[in-house]
Amino acid sequence: MAWIYRYASPATFYPVAGVLAPWFMAAAALLAGLGLYIGLIAAPTDFQQGDAYRIIYVHVPAAWMSMLIYIVMAIYAVLYLTFNTRLSAMMMNALAPTGAMFTFLALWTGALWGRPTWGTYWVWDARLTSELILLFLYFGFMALNAAIEDARRADKAAALVAIVGVVNVPIIYFSVQWWNTLHQGASVSMTASPKMASIMLSGMLVMGLAAWMYAIGAALKRVQTIIVEREVGADWLRRHLGDNAQVGRVA
Amino acid sequence: MTEWLAMGGYAGYVWGSYSVCAAAIAIELWRLRVRRLGALRAARIEAEAGIAG
Amino acid sequence: MSADAVHAGAWAGLVWALRRDLRLAARSAAEVLVVLGFFFVAVTLFPLGVGPDPRVLRLIGAGVIWVCAMLACLMSLARLFAADFADGTLEQMLLSEMPFGAIVCGKIGAHWLTTGWPLMLCTPLVGVQFGLDVTEVGVLLLTLALGTPVLSLIGGIMAALTLGLRGTGALLALLLLPLYVPVLIFGVGAVDAYSAGLGIEGQLSILGAELIVALVGAPLAAAAAVRIAID
Numbered sequence: 001m002a003w004i005y006r007y008a009s010p011a012t013f014y015p016v017a018g019v020l021a022p023w024f025m026a027a028a029a030l031l032a033g034l035g036l037y038i039g040l041i042a043a044p045t046d047f048q049q050g051d052a053y054r055i056i057y058v059h060v061p062a063a064w065m066s067m068l069i070y071i072v073m074a075i076y077a078v079l080y081l082t083f084n085t086r087l088s089a090m091m092m093n094a095l096a097p098t099g100a101m102f103t104f105l106a107l108w109t110g111a112l113w114g115r116p117t118w119g120t121y122w123v124w125d126a127r128l129t130s131e132l133i134l135l136f137l138y139f140g141f142m143a144l145n146a147a148i149e150d151a152r153r154a155d156k157a158a159a160l161v162a163i164v165g166v167v168n169v170p171i172i173y174f175s176v177q178w179w180n181t182l183h184q185g186a187s188v189s190m191t192a193s194p195k196m197a198s199i200m201l202s203g204m205l206v207m208g209l210a211a212w213m214y215a216i217g218a219a220l221k222r223v224q225t226i227i228v229e230r231e232v233g234a235d236w237l238r239r240h241l242g243d244n245a246q247v248g249r250v251a
Numbered sequence: 252m253t254e255w256l257a258m259g260g261y262a263g264y265v266w267g268s269y270s271v272c273a274a275a276i277a278i279e280l281w282r283l284r285v286r287r288l289g290a291l292r293a294a295r296i297e298a299e300a301g302i303a304g
Numbered sequence: 305m306s307a308d309a310v311h312a313g314a315w316a317g318l319v320w321a322l323r324r325d326l327r328l329a330a331r332s333a334a335e336v337l338v339v340l341g342f343f344f345v346a347v348t349l350f351p352l353g354v355g356p357d358p359r360v361l362r363l364i365g366a367g368v369i370w371v372c373a374m375l376a377c378l379m380s381l382a383r384l385f386a387a388d389f390a391d392g393t394l395e396q397m398l399l400s401e402m403p404f405g406a407i408v409c410g411k412i413g414a415h416w417l418t419t420g421w422p423l424m425l426c427t428p429l430v431g432v433q434f435g436l437d438v439t440e441v442g443v444l445l446l447t448l449a450l451g452t453p454v455l456s457l458i459g460g461i462m463a464a465l466t467l468g469l470r471g472t473g474a475l476l477a478l479l480l481l482p483l484y485v486p487v488l489i490f491g492v493g494a495v496d497a498y499s500a501g502l503g504i505e506g507q508l509s510i511l512g513a514e515l516i517v518a519l520v521g522a523p524l525a526a527a528a529a530v531r532i533a534i535d
Contacts, residue, residue, distance in 0.1 A: 023298045040269075042342040043254075048263055051259035101275050107267040136482040143478055147469045157465045161479065164525060168483050171514070173303070175486035182493060210509060214276065221283050228290040241291075251268040 008085040010227045011236040017220040017227075019213035025179045031210035038203035046200075051114040053200075059109035060204050061211040063127070067133055067169075069099030069215060073141075074166035077159035086222075089155035090230070092162060093145060094222035098215050100138035106131050125179035130173045137165045151230060316486070321410025322417075329418045342424055343376040347430050362522050365434030366444055366495035368489075373423050373448065374455060374484050380419045380471050381459040381480070384411060385530065389467045395534055408530065409523040410458040420452030436495075443498045447491040450511040454487050461470045464529035484519035486514060488522030 039057035044052040073092045080088035110128050111121040122128070141161050148154035231237045258265040319378040331337060350368045351361055397407050423447055429439040462479045466472045494507035 005478040045259060050261060052261040052264055054258065054265050058268055058272045098279065101279055102335060105272050105275055108271050112264045112268045116261055138476065140479040140482065143475055144465065144490045146469065153532060153535065157529070160461070160525065160529055160532065164483070168478055171486045172285050172482070178346055179489045179493065182496070217281060218283065221287065225283070225290050228285040228294050232294050237294055241295050241298050
């Protein structure tokens with residue numbers, strides 16, 4: 001198990017994250033370029049919804065990432081509480097703002113997609129409602145983290161909240177789904193049409209991949225910042241800053 | 252080109268979605284940079300103080 | 305220590321904490337009454353806000369009562385551990401011989417007996433305000449009986465996590481209310497289904513399942529949360 005602790009040390013991971021982050025960002029930019037080309041130019045107009053359907057190329061990836069990031073946060077929370085690896089807590093904290101951003105984007109684009117499709121910006125559709133509750137879960141996580149001054153206690157408390165949250169997410173999703181069918185609310189599939197053209201599907205997948213790469217890149221950048229904030233005064237950081245100053249470049 | 256920009260009459264919805272996504276990512280990257288430079292500055296001040304002391 | 309001894313210790317801890325908190329609550333009965341007062345006032349605002357049309361009130365009655373019960377529960381949760389945390393009793397409990405999870409369980413039980421249970425006793429009165437008939441009130445009480453302990457159990461975790469922080473009340477609401485959504489949906493759903501002449505077994509068994517999951521998981525999570533707050 002020793003290797004876990006070695007690679008999970010902030011001092012070891014800091015330069016690794018610095019090397020990896022630009023690659024993920026570059027991959028995200030390339031994939032987003034390709035995805036935008038497919039989605040906005042190459043893919044044909046949907047015969048039912050016209051060009052309004054093109055919103056799914058950002059809506060669906062945002063919704064995917066909002067859920068995926070919460071689950072990954074909970075996995076880091078479990079790792080942190082079981083192995084007491086500080087880096088796991090830092091990764092968990094680094095992911096939260098990006099996850100909240102994607103949740104907000106899923107709601108925003110969902111509303112703009114709903115207006116031409118359903119005739120109203122907001123419907124209490126099962127998916128949008130669960131997404132809204134997920135946004136509240138992100139807010140709760142970040143608010144608790146911000147309210148606790150002691151970093152260790154904040155990490156542990158936030159980890160517990162993430163785990164309790166992820167246990168509840170499927171229950172919430174299921175209950176909202178049930179509630180939605182009971183009240184016969186608008187229940188429209190977010191996919192463009194039953195038999196989606198493969199070019200549309202591939203556009204969505206490429207954009208999803210781009211969002212994924214971006215989320216990793218942003219999280220790595222943020223975790224580097226968190227490491228610097230937390231490790232102020234550590235010898236390795238002093239050496240690192242000193243080395244870079246001698247070479248004359250900004251770390 | 253104009254036809255493409257019009258998005259079959261749904262320009263406001265389509266571009267409203269894409270532009271807010273672009274803006275959100277730009278804001279996140281900018282905030283990230285501000286926070287990162289601030290943290291590095293604080294760490295460097297501390298490091299120099301440590302060496303001098 | 306043998307398994308039996310651990311078992312006996314857990315039971316003793318639960319009963320001890322339950323009796324202690326109930327005794328303290330009896331000494332300050334006003335606090336229980338204030339929560340009930342809040343419940344009544346909050347429920348009364350709805351007819352004033354949406355108008356006295358009996359059809360509308362009947363339609364929203366169960367939902368309003370459930371939401372207000374959740375808010376009342378939330379208000380009293382902030383005090384679940386606060387006093388014991390402030391005077392150091394909680395730390396002594398943590399170090400005591402009795403298993404801490406059992407003590408937390410007893411405290412949560414006492415919270416339900418001084419919040420959820422009195423709220424249930426008031427519900428028939430409030431139900432009349434919304435024109436619910438006797439059987440509908442009966443179904444509502446059944447859902448409250450299964451659902452309000454879940455509120456206290458999940459609430460215990462978050463109350464422990466927010467111990468000693470500034471602005472605890474709003475933070476607690478932000479953390480808890482999203483987690484209360486399933487209880488709300490199935491609690492109100494059972495009453496709605498009954499009013500529509502449909503079966504309610506499904507909703508009640510889901511509420512029961514949630515109660516069992518919460519009973520198994522929440523005391524342990526709450527005990528862990530107290531340890532995090534005290535360390």
